[in-house]
Structure formats: C-alpha cells, structure tokens
Amino acid sequence: MSFQNTLAYAQAQDQADPLRTFRDQFHIPQQNGQDTVYLCGNSLGLQPKAARAAVEAEMTKWAELGVEGHFTGDSPWFTYHATLAAPTARVVGAKPEEVVVMNQLTVNLHLMLVSFYRPQGPRYKILTEAGAFPSDQYALESQVKFHGFDPEDAIIEVAPRAGEHTLRTEDILRTIQENADSLALVMMGGINYYTGQVFDMAAITQAAHAAGAVCGFDLAHAAGNVVLHLHDWDVDFAVWCTYKYLNSGPGGTSGVFVHERHAQNPDLPRFAGWWGHDQSVRFQMKKGFIPMPGAEGWQLSNSQILPMAVHKASLELFDQAGMDNLRAKSEQLTAYLEFLINGLQQPKEALEVITPAEPSARGCQLSLLVHQNGRQLFDTLMANGFILDWREPNVIRVAPTPLYNTFEDVYRFGQFLAAHFQR
C-alpha cells in the first residue's frame, strides 16, 4: 500500500470510499461548533440518526396501545427479540436460532458460565488471558468460588512473554494442551480490550475441544469490528455488548451465541425464566420449565423494547453496509493510522504501538503506549477536538471505525501528533 501523508490524499481516499455515505447516518459530537474527530467507537459507538425515531415509534405504540402493544402493531413486543436474530446472526457468523439479544453483557456471561462451566472431578480449571477486562475476571473468579474452588488454583492465565505486550497463539495453544487433564473451560476475549489484539478463535476453539474442554468468548470488542464465523469455528458460546462497535447506545442490550449442538439440548443446566419457556404454552403459567429451542431458551425476562429498538435501527446499517465491506475499509483506515504513526519523528521510547502489526491480529483499534506525559498528551488531544480514550497506566486507544470515520479524521489525528512531538 502506498499511503501518503497529505490532506489531498486523505480526501481522495474518502471520495473513493464506497461506504462514505454512512457517516451522514450518524450524529457526530461537536466541539466549538465543529465535528470532533471521534476515534472512540471501541468504547461508545455513535448514535445512528434513525435511533431516535425507532424509539419514538415504540413510545407512540405504548401511548396508543398500552398492553396491546405486546400483540399488535408492526413488531409486536411479544416477539420483538426474534426480529433481531437474523441481522445479529449475520454480524457474528451464526445461524439465527443460535443467537438471542437480551439483558446486558456481564449478566449474559454469568448465564453462559452457569451452563458451560461444569467442573467434574479433576476437570475444573478455566484458562483465560492475563489482563482480561475486569468484569470478565470478576465473573470467572466468582463462578469458580461458587463451585467451591480457589481462583488462584482454578484460573490459569496466559500472559505475554517478558518484553512483549501481546499473547502468542502458540503459547495459548500449548498451555491448553499442557492442562488438558484439568481444563473444564477456555474462556477469553475475542479481542483484548487493552491491546486490541484479535485472538485466533478458530485455533483456540479447536485446541480447547481437543483437550476435552468447552470454549467461549467475550466479543465486546469484536462484534461489529471484525468478521466472525462463530458457527463454523465451532465455538460453544459467546456474549457481546451492543454499545461499542454496534452503536446501540449507553448500557444497551447484549447478544448471546449458543452453538446449535447445545441449543437443542434441554438437559444443560441453566438459570431459567419465563421468557425462555416454550412460547406456545408460556401463558399457561404452569410448573415445569420447557426451554425454547435454540439460544432463545436462555432468555429470562420479557424484552427491553426501548434499547432493542435502538439496536434494531443500528443493525439495519450493518446489513446495508455488510461486514465484509466494513472490514475491508477498516483494514485500510487502521493501516493508514499506523503509517502516520510510524512516520512520526520521535523515538520508540516516547511512543509505541502495542497492537499487533499483522492485520488479521487486530481490528479497528491501535493502542498507543505513551511512555512520557501520556496523560498530558491525551488531555491536549481531547481539548482539541479528538475524542479517544485513556487506559491506565499509559495507553491511549485510537479506533477509527469504518461506518463513520474518514481518512481525513485519521490524517488530522496524525497531523496533531506530529506537531505535538515536534514541540
């Protein structure tokens, strides 16, 4: 690729971008009356303009129909979640019956662990990544304790080698093999939130299964960011939030994948609720839980229509754009960002990209390790209209997303950094 560090080049790339019109479908946060350079879709995706009308339609339905909204109108609330299954399945590479949208991410992770972390005899350990997102760490820790084990003993963490920032796939696979006799579960992020590293989910799943363990992923940073093939990779379960790359609003709803071989198995232990019960007899209100076939059988409560309306509006954009097209643009945008950073006139001791250079091992995000005055640089960027995020102790995460970011956004960020390091 022959990138150029000029505004004219960046603007020409934007004009040639087949996805360029999608930016107009989003509200871009403003600073001093101008569009900010929003590079924070990894933390909270921007609001699709269609979201407000989608919520208002449900508010109107509620105002006009009251309880009747459950069974009448365009998308009756009784089956609202089901309308999200097909577009969700397209985002994560699943069959529609293998996914369900419900609850929030950490709740869903616990529900999945209840079903899929089933320690038996000597097989009770969980393998995960060192430095996982804290909620994942706490979920695993508390589940292990719930089963009467000591987290220190029962949780195996794979860490980067000395002097390295990311995990080597060979180290993950070897650790799985070495612990084959004691592993009950392999559970990690699909993308590490801190470094932006994409894990080789297909290879990890295969190794986990070969070791006799179950395998699941937290896809908070992967869903809507990279192309996933959960069904074909044979993943057992996965969970994700919808407010990061999926642009479905703060604290929005969450998605769950359960591979069909489990989804049809009513004997799996699970924490049940009435919304997971066989729909045809749900309102008979009788004893004896009969799960819905598929991932829907893990539902607890009736659907959260307002956040789901936002999610539905957002998923329509993903369908229009297509994950493969989004990913193609994303690789270009992130490679351009990398090109500009590599061209900065400053030593590695000042600033270093810790995200893998290999495109298949990263999504949108580059994590910049800033060794000196990182917080100051971050604050200066924010004050000048660049919206990014800061992760202690010294990382700035920069995530150009293909739906609403431009090459010009990335160029402007590069210019600002270059000026900063020349001072």
Ligand SMILES: *Cc1c(COP(=O)(O)O)cnc(C)c1O
């Ligand atoms: C963002 C994120 C979460 C957040 O969990 P919530 O239940 O949505 O608050 C959890 N895990 C990972 C890996 C994340 O990136």
